[in-house]
Amino acid sequence: MMKIKTTVIGSHPVTGSGLEAIEVAVRDQIGAGIEIISDGQTRKDMIAYFADHIPGFELNEGRTIITGKISPPEDTPLVRDLIHAKRISAGASEVKAIITGPVTMAFFSELTPNAPYSGFRDEKLYTDIGEALAVEAEIIGKHGFTTFQFDEPSFSIGAPMTIAKKALEAVAANLKGTKALHVCGNLRRSFQEIVRIEGIDILSFAFKDNPGNFDSVDKKAIEDHGKKIGAGCVSSMENKVEERGAIRQLLDRIFTTYEPENIAWIHPDCGLRALDRAVAVGKLREMVRALREAEAKVK
Amino acid sequence: MSDDLLARLKNALISQDSRLALELTKQLLGKGEDPVRIADLIAEGLKEVGDLFEAQELFLPEVMRAANAAKVALNLVIPAIESRGGAARSSKGRIAIGSLGPHDIGKTLVSAMLVSDGFDVLDLGTSLSPERALNAANGVQIIGLSILLTSDIRKAAEIIRKVKDNNASVKFMVGGAAVNEKIAAEIGADAYGRDAKEAVRIAREMLGARMPK
Numbered sequence: 001m002m003k004i005k006t007t008v009i010g011s012h013p014v015t016g017s018g019l020e021a022i023e024v025a026v027r028d029q030i031g032a033g034i035e036i037i038s039d040g041q042t043r044k045d046m047i048a049y050f051a052d053h054i055p056g057f058e059l060n061e062g063r064t065i066i067t068g069k070i071s072p073p074e075d076t077p078l079v080r081d082l083i084h085a086k087r088i089s090a091g092a093s094e095v096k097a098i099i100t101g102p103v104t105m106a107f108f109s110e111l112t113p114n115a116p117y118s119g120f121r122d123e124k125l126y127t128d129i130g131e132a133l134a135v136e137a138e139i140i141g142k143h144g145f146t147t148f149q150f151d152e153p154s155f156s157i158g159a160p161m162t163i164a165k166k167a168l169e170a171v172a173a174n175l176k177g178t179k180a181l182h183v184c185g186n187l188r189r190s191f192q193e194i195v196r197i198e199g200i201d202i203l204s205f206a207f208k209d210n211p212g213n214f215d216s217v218d219k220k221a222i223e224d225h226g227k228k229i230g231a232g233c234v235s236s237m238e239n240k241v242e243e244r245g246a247i248r249q250l251l252d253r254i255f256t257t258y259e260p261e262n263i264a265w266i267h268p269d270c271g272l273r274a275l276d277r278a279v280a281v282g283k284l285r286e287m288v289r290a291l292r293e294a295e296a297k298v299k
Numbered sequence: 300m301s302d303d304l305l306a307r308l309k310n311a312l313i314s315q316d317s318r319l320a321l322e323l324t325k326q327l328l329g330k331g332e333d334p335v336r337i338a339d340l341i342a343e344g345l346k347e348v349g350d351l352f353e354a355q356e357l358f359l360p361e362v363m364r365a366a367n368a369a370k371v372a373l374n375l376v377i378p379a380i381e382s383r384g385g386a387a388r389s390s391k392g393r394i395a396i397g398s399l400g401p402h403d404i405g406k407t408l409v410s411a412m413l414v415s416d417g418f419d420v421l422d423l424g425t426s427l428s429p430e431r432a433l434n435a436a437n438g439v440q441i442i443g444l445s446i447l448l449t450s451d452i453r454k455a456a457e458i459i460r461k462v463k464d465n466n467a468s469v470k471f472m473v474g475g476a477a478v479n480e481k482i483a484a485e486i487g488a489d490a491y492g493r494d495a496k497e498a499v500r501i502a503r504e505m506l507g508a509r510m511p512k
Contacts, residue, residue: 011450045400045448062426107360119315120360157476158355185476189355209479236449237482274449274477 004263004295005035006288007230009182009204010098010151011271012040013280019084026088028277032284036147037093039078039085041271046100046151047108053077054132057109064109069116070128072135079143086145094147097140101152101181102129102167103159123163130167137175146177149204153270156185161193172199180204180230184270187216195221204230206269207254209237219258229254229262232269233290234283239275241282247290260298266291301332305340308372312344313351315364317371324372334379341369341376342415349412349496366407366495373414390419392506395435396443397423399451399458399475406445409474412495413443418502432458436466441505443498444488446475456486463487472501 012025025040043049047064051057056070078097086095106125111117117125137148150168155161172179180202183194187205194203195218203222205213209232222229231254234242254263266287272280304327311319327337348365351357357365394413398406406425414420421439423431432442442462446455455478459471473483474492483491490505492498 045450107358111360111364120358120364153476154359157359158352159358237452237477237479238485239453270449274452 004260004291005265006033006284006291007036007096007265007267008034008038008284009184009232009236009267009269009271010038010041010046010149011273012038012042013273013275013277014040014042015277018043019081022081022084023088024277026085028281029284030089030092032281033288034284035093036096036265037085037089038096038098039081041098041273043081046271047105049078050100050105050133050136051109054129054136056115056128056132057105066106066109066111066115066117066125068114070125070132072132073139076136076139078136079140082140082145083143095145096147096149097137097145098149098151099133099137099140099171101150101154101164102126102133102171103164104152104154105129105133107154107157107159121160121163123166126160126163126167127170130170134171134174137171141175141177147180148172148175148177149180149182150200151182153182153184155183155190155194156187158189161190165193165197168197169199175199178202180265182230182270184210184232184236186210187213191216191218192221195225195227200227202228202230202264204232204265204267206232206236208233208235208242208250208269210269214253214257217258219262222258222262228264229258230265230267231258231263233266234268234287236268236270236272236274239279241279241286244286244290244293247287248294251290251294255294255298260295301327301330304330305332305337308337309340309344309347312341312365312368312372313347315361315368317364317368320368320372321375324375328375328379334376337376338373338380338415341372342412345369345412345415346496349494363407366411369411369415370407373411377414391417391503392441393419393421393439394441394443394502395421395423395432395439396445397427397432397435398425398445398447399427399455400425400446400448406443409443409445409492409495409498412499413502416499416503427454427458429454429458429461432462433465436462436469439469441470441472441502443492443502444471444473444475446473446477449477452477452482452486455488459487470505472498472505474498 021042182204
């Protein structure tokens with residue numbers, strides 16, 4: 001059986017600020033036994049993280065606005081955070097780079113008339129964001145990071161999937177390493193298109209708070225398109241640590257439905273920033289233990 | 300002529316053109332069109348926008364742009380109705396609505412739909428603080444919270460608790476991508492609305508407002 005790795009989706013409860021907050025997030029994740037950690041995404045929300053340095057975006061009183069042509073950044077502050085996380089980790093866990101996808105960057109931004117895009121159906125908008133994010137990812141890759149996760153929560157609320165597919169494929173095309181796509185929420189509308197996105201190895205979905213995804217995520221389609229699953233198995237909304245038995249039960253259902261060979265990662269349904277720190281750590285710890293118990297049973 | 304302008308205004312909403320919506324509303328009011336008729340047409344346009352979203356023919360940011368266009372138009376129409384003494388359009392109740400996060404996807408649409416349905420709406424803006432909600436609570440019957448990010452759930456719970464501690468009669472309805480019925484109940488909200496149309500229905504039920512024929 002392929003080794004299933006434990007990971008997080010990204011955000012961790014913020015303790016302190018700057019590099020100190022990253023250090024706390026990293027130590028919490030490693031302490032809980034997570035094998036692929038994040039830097040905790042402690043600085044900003046998932047849009048501002050990129051909008052604050054990608055030309056064409058502007059931040060104004062907490063809002064992200066597209067004011068001009070979006071073009072690739074010369075550098076990314078993300079690298080500094082990732083390097084810090086890697087240093088703290090000291091080889092105990094791998095550090096994953098998390099990048100907000102082109103559609104979510106567009107959908108959560110305001111489009112001004114000054115920007116050279118006709119609207120949210122303008123393919124160029126997504127192509128330009130995709131090109132900027134591709135450079136962002138390339139810079140990160142050059143610093144030795146080999147696991148990438150693209151976040152596209154917008155895919156579950158209705159998105160221009162044909163354009164989205166092209167934009168995301170362009171971001172992933174020249175990137176070396178493992179590439180995952182995380183889409184939280186209900187996949188009823190979008191799974192059949194998501195599974196066709198090329199250049200993505202792992203599709204990460206929420207199963208705890210969205211059990212309907214068992215009906216949408218089709219094992220055969222996953223296998224036919226050569227994907228693996230990242231399975232969300234603890235809630236990112238409920239501020240209470242799940243019983244290990246309940247997580248085991250969900251893992252059993254995931255293994256029965258998709259077979260362990262098709263599962264690459266298990267993780268929380270989404271980021272954990274909203275939770276109490278002790279709860280977040282407790283969830284991660286119980287998730288790791290539940291997986292090890294479930295694996296032992298399968299063997 | 301006026302009917303043509305009304306039809307163009309509705310199309311301006313659906314095509315999310317705020318500038319055109321503003322211009323057409325000015326023209327309609329300038330020609331003496333009944334502002335209640337304009338408000339009803341805006342509500343019709345927004346309903347069509349909601350239907351197009353449900354049918355996956357519009358994306359969420361497009362819905363938001365359409366809602367913004369509606370708000371721009373309503374900013375002219377509502378004072379025109381009020382300046383007539385409110386006789387033509389009595390308020391169904393007072394509602395404050397705010398977004399917990401920096402983004403106002405959803406809030407704008409819900410706000411415009413509520414106004415169109417005959418509620419007085421106090422827009423509390425984005426990044427709502429407990430203090431701002433407390434200040435607003437004394438003048439309203441319902442507070443609506445838009446919760447888009449999971450990171451805002453706890454803040455929403457804090458707002459609900461503080462306001463209810465201070466004024467138990469205020470009802471809370473919540474919505475947004477980060478919440479569902481279960482979370483809404485856990486944080487102490489009185490109701491959860493899946494979309495703007497449901498928010499209007501909930502507000503009507505909470506205030507016992509008469510349903511339209």
